[in-house]
Amino acid sequence: MSNTFSLDGAEVPFAPGQTVMQAALTAGHYIPHLCYHPEFKPHGSCKLCTVKINGRTAASCTMPAEAGLEIESDIDELNDLRRRLVQMLFAEGNHFCPSCEKSGNCVLQALGYDLEVHAAGFRHQFPDRPVDASHPDILLDLNRCVLCELCVHASSEVDGKNVFGFSGRGITKHLIVNSESGKLADTDIALTDKAMQVCPVGVILPKRVGFSQPIGQRRYDQRPISAQALDDAPRPSTGASHD
Amino acid sequence: MTDTINNLETAAHPENLRRVAIDPVSRVEGHGKVTLLLDENDRIHQVRLHIVEFRGFEKFVQGRPYWEAPVMVQRLCGICPVSHHLAASKAMDMIVGATLTPTAEKVRRLMHYGQIFQSHALHFFHLSSPDLLFGFDSDVAKRNIVGVAATYPEIAKQGVLLRKYGQEVIRVTAGKRIHGTGSIPGGVNKNVSIAERDYLLKDIAQMIEWSRDSVAMVRQLFEQNLDFYDSFGRFKAHTLNLVRADGALDLYHGGLRARDMDGNTLFDHYDYSHYWDAIFEDVKPWSYMKFPFLRSLGPETGWYRVGPLSRVTQCDFIPTPLANQARKAFMAFNGGSAAGATLGFHWARMIEMLHAAEMMQDLLHDPDLQGEDLVSTGQRQERGVGVIEAPRGTLIHHYKVDEHDQIVRCNLIVSTTHNNQSMNEAIRQVARQYLDGKKLTEGLLNHIEVAIRAFDPCLSCATHALGKMPLEVELLDVSGERVDVLSRSSDGVFCSPN
Numbered sequence: 001m002s003n004t005f006s007l008d009g010a011e012v013p014f015a016p017g018q019t020v021m022q023a024a025l026t027a028g029h030y031i032p033h034l035c036y037h038p039e040f041k042p043h044g045s046c047k048l049c050t051v052k053i054n055g056r057t058a059a060s061c062t063m064p065a066e067a068g069l070e071i072e073s074d075i076d077e078l079n080d081l082r083r084r085l086v087q088m089l090f091a092e093g094n095h096f097c098p099s100c101e102k103s104g105n106c107v108l109q110a111l112g113y114d115l116e117v118h119a120a121g122f123r124h125q126f127p128d129r130p131v132d133a134s135h136p137d138i139l140l141d142l143n144r145c146v147l148c149e150l151c152v153h154a155s156s157e158v159d160g161k162n163v164f165g166f167s168g169r170g171i172t173k174h175l176i177v178n179s180e181s182g183k184l185a186d187t188d189i190a191l192t193d194k195a196m197q198v199c200p201v202g203v204i205l206p207k208r209v210g211f212s213q214p215i216g217q218r219r220y221d222q223r224p225i226s227a228q229a230l231d232d233a234p235r236p237s238t239g240a241s242h243d
Numbered sequence: 244m245t246d247t248i249n250n251l252e253t254a255a256h257p258e259n260l261r262r263v264a265i266d267p268v269s270r271v272e273g274h275g276k277v278t279l280l281l282d283e284n285d286r287i288h289q290v291r292l293h294i295v296e297f298r299g300f301e302k303f304v305q306g307r308p309y310w311e312a313p314v315m316v317q318r319l320c321g322i323c324p325v326s327h328h329l330a331a332s333k334a335m336d337m338i339v340g341a342t343l344t345p346t347a348e349k350v351r352r353l354m355h356y357g358q359i360f361q362s363h364a365l366h367f368f369h370l371s372s373p374d375l376l377f378g379f380d381s382d383v384a385k386r387n388i389v390g391v392a393a394t395y396p397e398i399a400k401q402g403v404l405l406r407k408y409g410q411e412v413i414r415v416t417a418g419k420r421i422h423g424t425g426s427i428p429g430g431v432n433k434n435v436s437i438a439e440r441d442y443l444l445k446d447i448a449q450m451i452e453w454s455r456d457s458v459a460m461v462r463q464l465f466e467q468n469l470d471f472y473d474s475f476g477r478f479k480a481h482t483l484n485l486v487r488a489d490g491a492l493d494l495y496h497g498g499l500r501a502r503d504m505d506g507n508t509l510f511d512h513y514d515y516s517h518y519w520d521a522i523f524e525d526v527k528p529w530s531y532m533k534f535p536f537l538r539s540l541g542p543e544t545g546w547y548r549v550g551p552l553s554r555v556t557q558c559d560f561i562p563t564p565l566a567n568q569a570r571k572a573f574m575a576f577n578g579g580s581a582a583g584a585t586l587g588f589h590w591a592r593m594i595e596m597l598h599a600a601e602m603m604q605d606l607l608h609d610p611d612l613q614g615e616d617l618v619s620t621g622q623r624q625e626r627g628v629g630v631i632e633a634p635r636g637t638l639i640h641h642y643k644v645d646e647h648d649q650i651v652r653c654n655l656i657v658s659t660t661h662n663n664q665s666m667n668e669a670i671r672q673v674a675r676q677y678l679d680g681k682k683l684t685e686g687l688l689n690h691i692e693v694a695i696r697a698f699d700p701c702l703s704c705a706t707h708a709l710g711k712m713p714l715e716v717e718l719l720d721v722s723g724e725r726v727d728v729l730s731r732s733s734d735g736v737f738c739s740p741n
Contacts, residue, residue, distance in 0.1 A: 098422065099307075099315035131306055133647035139308055207648055208339075210310040212618070214425065214433040215418025 005069035014065035021061040025233035030226045035148035036061040087121030094143035101210030102202030104218025110225035134185035139205045150198040158194035290674045301653045325358035326633035330640040333629030335428035340621030346614030347430035354416035356599040361409025362634035363596040368402025380686025430618035454597035461590040476585035476669040476694040479504035482553035490559030494632040515630040546664035549636030551591035566598035588697040669694040
């Protein structure tokens with residue numbers, strides 16, 4: 001049997017050890033995702049990349065590719081569920097896109113557009129979350145955190161600093177910083193850290209540069225995330241990502 | 244006249260009077276409501292304009308990083324967001340200690356003139372021209388921009404295209420027609436490319452021509468019905484506006500000039516960075532809005548008028564030739580009477596639209612627009628004040644920012660607030676002139692709305708809206724019982740259940 005699986009009727013080749021998500025993106029097939037990042041070990045928490053494999057649901061970012069799998073992704077049933085998940089993420093935090101400097105570069109916003117989220121869907125919870133502006137160069141706005149965990153991995157695995165972590169459980173789970181005071185200013189985070197680059201939403205931001213990128217030149221101004229994600233995916237010919 | 248106004252402000256025994264409320268619900272821009280107190284002979288004893296202006300921005304901008312403010316606060320308004328965008332940016336220029344580069348200032352000015360241009364076109368053609376062309380008590384079904392398009396198709400077309408041009412200027416400079424991000428603390432985030440410049444230059448001559456026609460049209464309206472236009476809602480007021488260092492009209496930057504109702508200068512070229520030494524805000528129990536006044540005159544008599552009428556009449560000259568010529572004609576018209584008329588607002592507004600078109604033409608030929616030096620910074624400051632002449636008048640943004648870059652205090656005095664007392668005076672005059680002692684009809688009540696529209700298109704949205712805003716007028720007897728109600732449904736149909 002060849003190393004391929006079926007995704008929405010298309011035969012998708014894969015290399016040994018690849019996940020369904022990795023193989024799909026490499027082959028030019030988009031599966032919506034939020035917490036998946038090609039440079040970090042997937043942990044399947046956002047569930048946006050959920051697909052149906054032989055009739056059962058699974059997170060495609062953690063599911064190892066296997067020959068002969070019958071996978072459905074771009075179907076109304078799953079896209080409806082993904083839309084609801086995105087609506088819940090919007091309702092759970094304080095996401096004011098109109099005045100957010102991440103607008104146009106925000107993965108959550110781009111997913112909202114791409115999945116055609118036209119209404120709130122759920123009552124907003126308006127949680128009381130702090131803004132930590134204590135660091136001279138970095139702003140931490142927890143209103144927008146979607147608990148993707150990417151900053152936690154980037155700080156520990158790449159930066160070797162463990163600046164970020166999670167506290168609490170369930171609905172009270174939240175991002176914390178690793179310092180005695182609980183303030184970002186008292187950590188050893190730096191502007192050049194990987195943790196500064198991975199936040200898909202507008203939580204970890206360099207100060208004083210907001211809105212310096214004109215409308216039209218932002219990441220998702222010209223192309224939807226479903227097209228942009230494929231541009232960014234590793235290609236078999238070079239193995240390099242396209243920026 | 245002062246006695247009359249005071250009588251209309253303080254009825255001795257309001258509990259014995261019946262109350263008429265013009266209470267439209269806003270669709271876009273806050274709510275405007277007018278209440279009238281009448282005795283059994285329909286004599287009017289009190290007239291008040293209430294504006295439920297949502298000022299929550301001053302609170303919820305607190306704690307936000309300062310660079311977010313120019314984008315956030317422009318959501319105050321869907322008609323003139325650029326004005327808030329730029330006023331906040333000017334305040335943040337002070338916070339970051341910036342002196343703007345020529346490119347940054349000129350791109351911002353172009354954005355601002357585009358805003359003035361589109362807002363004035365919207366206000367005059369879409370919101371006010373139906374009253375002026377058809378008459379204040381004409382058929383309400385016809386009294387809207389669609390009616391204008393049917394009867395005067397060329398005028399309606401020009402109105403739509405004038406506005407569109409201004410919006411395109413905003414799109415090019417700010418990134419979007421509404422709620423863009425072009426202006427940032429210390430400068431702008433983009434210049435104007437050669438292609439964008441040529442795209443805008445293509446139609447500018449036509450815009451100037453149509454703006455001249457618009458000025459001529461208002462003059463013609465005055466000439467056709469001089470006594471009515473001259474006297475409608477007329478009152479004397481002190482004035483406040485920005486002027487350039489040489490006294491010229493400048494809508495983007497300058498010093499504050501205040502003159503009393505007799506034309507005596509109270510202060511001139513006043514540095515607005517400490518505006519609070521010249522202007523104070525009073526609070527009244529019956530209105531959500533504050534009542535600013537000139538400190539030197541006190542709260543009772545210190546209220547003033549801002550906006551096109553104040554700017555055009557109080558500047559020494561307009562620094563573009565066609566608009567300056569139009570200003571001279573306006574000031575000389577009928578011995579200067581139009582310059583003091585409430586409906587003179589429209590004439591002054593069209594002169595400013597012409598000025599904005601000329602300024603845009605000059606700027607589009609300026610190579611600085613293609614410069615690459617977009618942002619500057621300097622010595623960080625704790626406090627920033629930005630003042631600009633918005634389409635409807637002087638707009639003040641004032642912020643205090645802490646050492647962590649978070650806004651800790653914000654005060655906004657918007658044009659509508661400056662004009663609060665003036666609008667009250669105008670509608671009292673109109674009520675006294677046209678409504679007193681008469682059975683109220685929709686046409687008569689519309690006279691009050693016309694006076695409000697002369698000042699402020701935000702309220703025009705609330706009270707006009709193509710003749711389709713839901714509106715209800717109640718007549719209550721002395722015990723508060725409803726004796727009659729006149730309502731207008733969202734499809735513009737009037738009905739009375741009695």
